[in-house]
Amino acid sequence: MNVKIATLCIGLIVLIHANGCFHSGNQERTIKPEPSKSHEQSNFVRPHDTRQSWVEENWTKPKPDMEELAKTSSIETLRGQILSVDTVTIVKDMAEILHVMVETDEEIVPVYLGPKWIFEMEQFDIKTGSDVVIKGYRVDIGAYRVMLTLEIETGGQKRVLRNRDGVPLWGTILKAEA
Known part of the structure; x- marks a missing residue:
C-alpha cells in the first residue's frame, strides 16, 4: 500500500513539474518560473510593422548584455562529437533554437x-x-550554462x-530576402 502511495505522489510531482500547475482544494494555482536576468533584458519583440524594420531592430544590432558578455568572456574552441540534436525555445514566441550536446575528451557541453x-x-x-x-563562449541562461556558438564546422x-560581439549574422540573410 505504501509503495502505491509513493508511486502516486511521485507521479503527481512529475505532472506538476511538467505542467506548471497544481490544485489545492477547489483552487488552481499556476507555478510561474522566475525570468532570468538575460530574458528580462532581452530586446526581442515580434514584428508588427515591416519585416525589414524588425530585422534591423532585432537581428542586426548587438544587445547590451551580449556586448558585456563579449567583453568579459573569452572565445573557446570546442572539438568533439555530437551526442544529441534537439530544439529549445528560450523566449515565448521566439524561433526554435537548435541545441546540441557535444562530448569532448573532458566534458559534455x-x-x-x-x-x-x-x-x-x-x-x-x-x-x-x-x-x-x-567556436563560441559560455553563457548562463537562467540556471543553465551553455556555449553560445559563433562558428560551427561539421x-x-x-x-x-555570430560576430565576436555576439551579433547574430542570420539577420543579414533575412535583410537580403526582405
Whole structure:
C-alpha cells in the first residue's frame, strides 16, 4: 500500500513539474518560473510593422548584455562529437533554437547554435555522431550554462553564426530576402 502511495505522489510531482500547475482544494494555482536576468533584458519583440524594420531592430544590432558578455568572456574552441540534436525555445514566441550536446575528451557541453530555420534553409546538416568544431563562449541562461556558438564546422560544412560581439549574422540573410 505504501509503495502505491509513493508511486502516486511521485507521479503527481512529475505532472506538476511538467505542467506548471497544481490544485489545492477547489483552487488552481499556476507555478510561474522566475525570468532570468538575460530574458528580462532581452530586446526581442515580434514584428508588427515591416519585416525589414524588425530585422534591423532585432537581428542586426548587438544587445547590451551580449556586448558585456563579449567583453568579459573569452572565445573557446570546442572539438568533439555530437551526442544529441534537439530544439529549445528560450523566449515565448521566439524561433526554435537548435541545441546540441557535444562530448569532448573532458566534458559534455550543451551548445546553442542558432535558429533551426537557418540550418534548414541552408541545408546545413547537424547529425548525431558527427565530429564537430565549435567556436563560441559560455553563457548562463537562467540556471543553465551553455556555449553560445559563433562558428560551427561539421561534415565538411562551415557556418559563421555570430560576430565576436555576439551579433547574430542570420539577420543579414533575412535583410537580403526582405
